[in-house]
Amino acid sequence: MTGEAKTEDSRALIYWLVGRSLFGIALFVLLFALGGNESFGPEDFAKRGLASLSALLVLSSLVFFLLPRRAPRRMSIALTALDLSLVGGLVYLTGGAGSVFASLYGVVILISAVTLGAEAALLTTGATFLLHLTIALALKFELIAPPPAIPRALYAPEASELSIALTGQLLALFIVGLLSRSLAARFRRASGSQRLAEASARRLEKRNASIVQSLSGGLLTLDSNGKIEGANPAAERLLGRSEHALVGMSAGELIALPKGLSLRKRARLETTATRADGTSFPIGLTIGPLEEADAGLSLLVFQDLSELHALEEKAQRAERLASLGRVSAGLAHEIRNPLGAISGSIELIRESPRLDHEERRLVEIVAREVERLNDLASSMLLAAKPAVLEPREFSIEEATRDVLELMERDALSTHQQTLTLNAEPELRARGDERLIRQLLFNLIKNAMLAAPPDGEVAITLSRRGDALEILIDDSGQGIPEEELSRVFEPFYSGRPLGIGLGLSIVDQITRAHGGEVRAERSPLGGARFRVRLPLEGPDRHRGLEDAPKAPNESNAGSP
Structure with a gap:
């Protein structure tokens, strides 16, 4: 039995118990009204019996009401049997076959049909037949004595009268039984249909609520x-x-709605919404009336477009950078051709013994500027040309020491800066070694340019979970907060003579290896660049179009 059916049966059982109690109380009051204030004597057997039946009705109702209704159907069966017995006793005390209370058998049949169903109505009708017929015939043939002080003629009618009375009563009970059975069947069908409709409505309501909650x-x-x-x-x-x-706030307090916008007309637009902290964000908004005639409500659906706008901006930026890269590559090729001729001519002039000191100084200046232009052209080509990674396993500490040795031979080493390397022992990486060496060279060179001549540059190599972490710290002035998000953009530099490609190349190499790089404040007081690369190396199935071709370390672009 389902929970809904149990609840319904319990409710019907309660109504039945209340009705029995009221009938018992009414019968008790009627007896006292008819008997006045006189107590029942020994000869008032019938009155005392009726009073006892009334009390039994009320007390049994109270007992059944207090019992736990875990099995309401079984309780209904017990009540039906008890009520048939009580009605039989009432009929016996009030005239047998001629009792006016014989009609209560029909009430019991009807109640059993409602509470127990159509088949129970037929069984109750049969039991009523047997009970009433047994009482009437037993009194007629004096198998049981009638109540004392009651005229015997009332209990011993003529055979013809008894036959007519019993035929009419039993026929009436039979009709009541049939009607009750039909009524019970219809009631059960209607009740079942109602329960199904209510269950379906609850499921639909729950589903709609779940849909709204899951949006x-x-x-x-x-x-x-x-x-x-x-x-x-x-x-x-x-x-x-x-x-x-x-709840209770105006939608206009949270969402920038255009003036004149009607809540009763459907509209779609882009606008902004405001969070509780006062920050705003772009949204796509759909508004329209709720399709309920008497509701007068409107629905406002909105989506956060921040990520979409960021992707659009990123795509536009990528397109701009791609165009810039194509132009840069073309310019770099055009610049490098005459630079080769200029560099060769300078070398020939430098070898001439007829140059005085001032002329030699000017030649050195021209040579350095030619070299700087060549670095610029090489960096532009590096940023513009993708390459396919060639990953392999290597010692990251050994690669870093090689880069540091190269830096010590560079002119920057004359600054007397302190270069320190802290590395976990036997730490190995998997990736394109040439590109990672380029990454290290660019970051260390950037740190040395940022640190003062007597400053400090610290390199830390460690394992963090399933990633290799590279930290480059310097004791310079650091990067302003508002510039942290732009340091990896191509051609963006915080130094007047910086090219702005060194950190952009670092970002490309990191992303090509499936890692990430970010700039932050350093404990040394300057900037810290944190690079994380997966220890298992780049995904072989990834697109590597962002990976630049590895150049010689001497061609690294400065940020």
Whole structure:
């Protein structure tokens, strides 16, 4: 039996118990009204019996009411049997076959049909037949004595009268039984259909609520004045307010709605919304009336477009950078051709013994500037030309020491800066060694340029979970907070003579290996660059179009 059926049977059982109690009380009051204040004597056997039946009705109802209703059907069966017995006793005390209370058998049949069903109605009708017929015939043939002080003629009618009375009563009970059975069948069908409809309605309501709760976009319900009546969890999350806080607020306080916008007309637009902390974010908004004639409500659905706008901006930036890269590559090729001729001519002039000191100084200046232009052209080509990675396993500490040795031979080493390397023993990496050497060279050179002549540059190599972490710290002035997000953009540099490609190349190499790089404040007082590369190396199935071709370390672009 389902929970709904049990609840319905329990409710019917309670109504039955209340009805029995009221009937018993009414019968008791009637006896006292007819008997006045006189007590029942020994000769008042019938009255005392009726009073006892009344008390038994009320007490049994109370007992059944207090019992736990875990099995209401079994309790209904027991009550039916008890009520048939009580009605039989009532009929015996009030005239047998001629008792006016014989009609109560029909009430018991009807109640059993409602509470127990159509088949129970037929069984109750048969039991009523046997009980009433047995009482009537037993009294007729004096198998049981009639109650004392009651005229015997009342219990011993003529055979013809008894036959007519019993035939009419049994026929009436038979008709009541048939009607009760039909009524019970219809009632059960209607009740079952109602339960199914209610269950279906509850499932639909629960499903609709689940859909609303599961929406990734925010949903606000507005009244005719634009006040919020309800909000789903996504709206709470996006707006940074609980539903309790949102209810009663005007939608215009949270969302920038155009002037003249009607809540009763469907509209789609892009605007902004405001969170609880005062920050704004772009949203796509759909608004329209709720399809309920008497509701007067509107629905406002919105999506956070921050990520979409960021992707659009990223795509536009990538397109701009791609165009810039193509132009840069073309310029680099055009610049490098005459630079080769200029560099060769300078070398010939430098070998001439006729140059005085001032002329030799000017030649050295020209040679350095030619070399700087060549570095610029090489960096531009490196940033513009993708390459396929050639990953292999190697010692990251050994690669770093090689780069540091190269830096010590560079002119920057005359600054007397302190270069320290802290590496976990036997730490190995997997990736394109030439590109990772280029990454290290660019970052260390950038740190040395940022640190003062007597400053410090620290390199730390360690394992962090399943990633290799490289930290490059310097004791320079650091990077302003507002520039941290731009340091990896091509051609962006914080130094007047910087090219702005060194850190961009670092970012490309890192992303090509499936890692990440970011700039932050250093404990040494300057900047820290944190690089994380997966220890298992780059994914062989990834697209590596962002990986630049590895150049010689001497061609690294400065940031």
